Amino acid sequence: MPLVPAICSQCGAKIEVDDNHEAGICSYCGMAFITEKVINNHLTSIDNMNIQNATINVNGPSVENLILRAEQFKTSKNIEKAKEYYNKALDIDATNVKALEGLKNVEYVGVLAGTTITFNMIDRIEELLTSNQKIQAIKYVNQSTGIGLKGAKNFVDEYEVSHDFNAASKKISATDISKRKKSGCYVATAVYGSYNCPEVWILRRWRDEKLAITWYGRAFIHMYYAISPAIVRIFGETSWFRKLWKSRLDTLVYELKGIGYQDTPYEDKVWAIPNSLSKRNKAIFEGYKNGISVEQLATEYYLSPKTVYKILSKTENDR
Incomplete structure (x- = not known):
């Protein structure tokens, strides 16, 4: 039963x-494929397959193409398809850093109390805040996550300030951010016993170098800061709490270390937030005129692409 190498047309693995069988099933993606005998019989009608020597080459997507498709799905907010394609890329190359990080960040999940924040939720929160319906935004967050009115209010307050929805009355300095972050990583600090230890240094790097550079990552950070202090205050000293979260955090730390995050001493980054809504909007408009994409502007100003489009439209109409 001779075995020959091949490349799956569905997942690229x-x-x-078995050269004696006419068909088979890919062990990676479960899709059926045609072996050399049938390919030879139908070569004239199949123009995307090449057979050279004993190798069956079934042209399929590369790891790079699969990751590109995952990122396209992520941009269009199709989270499940994005996950599917990141996993397909990892089936071919299980150590691909871009696919690993993409999969971990394709959907930001509030690990506390099972809270999940989705792109649609963020869009709805922004719509309510933009139309000065803050109370409705708080109620919406509470109904969607079940974190309670106090936790929902804390989250909306943080989100409102960080996205400068009411710059005239709410301003936050870089120093304020630094102070808040110094008391951050609440769960990790409770689990590992210190804000300055190798495991927490890795997590702080991940927060600053990965989560904090995107609007949706910052949304997760704000949610985390809104609800974790109370949870740690109530349960932080209990053995079951530490046992529950240590296994999860250990897994995350192991994965982050595996893709290059260091466990050496670390100083938190300071993130400045725009202190003028009109200046921010003008800067976004000028950046777009100068060729910066909506996605890049969204990342730079910690906004969703949908909000950037609204700002561009409003600024253009006001000119």
């Missing part, structure tokens, strides 16, 4: 097939 390298596989081995």
Whole structure:
């Protein structure tokens, strides 16, 4: 039963097939494929397959293409498809850093109390805040996450300030951010016993270098800061709490270290937030005129692409 190398047309994985069988199933993605005998019989009608020597080459997507498709789905907010394609890329190359990080960040999940924040939720919160319906935004967050009115209010307050929805009455300095972050990583600090230890240094780097550079990552950070202090205050000293979260955090730390995050001493980054709504909007408009994409502007100003489009439209109409 001779086995020859092949490449799956569905997922691009390298596989081995039985040359005596006419068809088979990919062990990675579960899709059926045609082996050399049938390919030879139908070569004239199949123009996307090449057979050279004993190798069956079934042209399929590369890791790079799969990651590109995942990122396209992420941009269009199709989270499940984005996850699917990141996983397909990892089936081919299980150590691909871009796919690993993409999969971890394709949907930001509030690990506390099972809270999940989705792109649609953020869009709805922004719509309510933009139309001065803060109370409705708080109620919406509470109904969607079940974190309670106090936790929902803390989250909306943080989100409102960080996105400068009411710059005239709410301003926050870089120093304020630094102070808040110094008391951050509440759960990790409770689990590992110190804000300055190798595991927490890794998590702080991940927060600053990955989560904090995108609007949705910052939304997760704000949610985390809104609800974790109370949870740690109530349960932080209990053995079951530490046992529950230590296994989860250990897994995350192990994965982050595996893709390059260091466990050496670390100083938190300071993130400045725009202190003028009109200046921010003008800067966004000028940046777009100068060729900066909506996605880049959204990342730079910690906004959703939808909000950037609204700002561009409003600024253009006001000119």
